[in-house]
Amino acid sequence: MTEPLLYAADDRGVVTLTLNRPEQRNALNLALAAALSNACRRVLAEDAKLIFVRANGPVFCAGADLKERQGMSDDAIRARRIKGFAAYNALEALPMPVIAVVEGPAVGSGAEIAAACDFVVATPAASFRTPEALWGTVGATQRLPRVLGKRLAKDLMLTGRSLSAEEALAHGLVTRLVAAEALAATLEEIAATIAKAPPAALRMAKRCIEEGLARDPRGALATELLAIEENLANAEWKQAMAGFGKG
Numbered sequence: 001m002t003e004p005l006l007y008a009a010d011d012r013g014v015v016t017l018t019l020n021r022p023e024q025r026n027a028l029n030l031a032l033a034a035a036l037s038n039a040c041r042r043v044l045a046e047d048a049k050l051i052f053v054r055a056n057g058p059v060f061c062a063g064a065d066l067k068e069r070q071g072m073s074d075d076a077i078r079a080r081r082i083k084g085f086a087a088y089n090a091l092e093a094l095p096m097p098v099i100a101v102v103e104g105p106a107v108g109s110g111a112e113i114a115a116a117c118d119f120v121v122a123t124p125a126a127s128f129r130t131p132e133a134l135w136g137t138v139g140a141t142q143r144l145p146r147v148l149g150k151r152l153a154k155d156l157m158l159t160g161r162s163l164s165a166e167e168a169l170a171h172g173l174v175t176r177l178v179a180a181e182a183l184a185a186t187l188e189e190i191a192a193t194i195a196k197a198p199p200a201a202l203r204m205a206k207r208c209i210e211e212g213l214a215r216d217p218r219g220a221l222a223t224e225l226l227a228i229e230e231n232l233a234n235a236e237w238k239q240a241m242a243g244f245g246k247g
Contacts, residue, residue: 014052122165
């Protein structure tokens with residue numbers, strides 16, 4: 001049986017998770033949701049430095065596997081949805097940088113996976129769509145409004161509109177739009193930079209941004225001050241500063 005998710009790690013601590021159901025357009029089923037959650041636990045155990053989330057085939061993820069739902073009871077569908085939410089949450093909660101690499105359509109659950117990552121690198125073939133309401137179901141209503149804003153998220157959800165890679169870049173869902181032929185070099189540049197950086201500092205920076213946005217300005221500043229104290233107690237920053245400007 002083909003693994004629904006491929007896990008590859010290099011000696012720098014860079015892990016690539018690849019959605020691997022190309023015949024089903026990488027639709028999210030129970031097995032893939034469970035594999036994503038398990039992979040998140042594995043990268044924590046292995047103390048990875050960087051995670052790329054990619055996909056095999058021309059489609060990043062076509063959404064939930066609706067064929068799997070056929071004949072399911074309400075309880076089974078509810079349990080399957082919860083496993084999907086758990087997978088998105090596991091990606092979002094990872095302390096190290098997590099980057100989605102989108103080279104094709106990301107629909108429904110695919111848009112959720114991309115939005116759960118820290119940022120998105122895309123090629124012009126990427127697109128984003130959340131047609132759940134048009135299909136008579138509910139989903140993908142929480143993350144995208146926080147990234148795109150309420151009105152654009154409603155436009156996508158209520159009309160089924162597809163957001164192109166260029167539009168996604170303009171509205172902040174995609175942070176880097178790269179030609180397909182330049183993608184490998186771009187990802188390697190990102191990986192090399194992050195692999196050389198102090199892991200603790202990157203994790204603290206990510207945590208401060210996430211927690212700070214959930215607090216008022218005074219609480220956000222307190223979050224950063226606490227991180228500074230934590231950083232001062234860690235000798236890693238001294239090593240980094242010692243090498244600053246050399247070479």
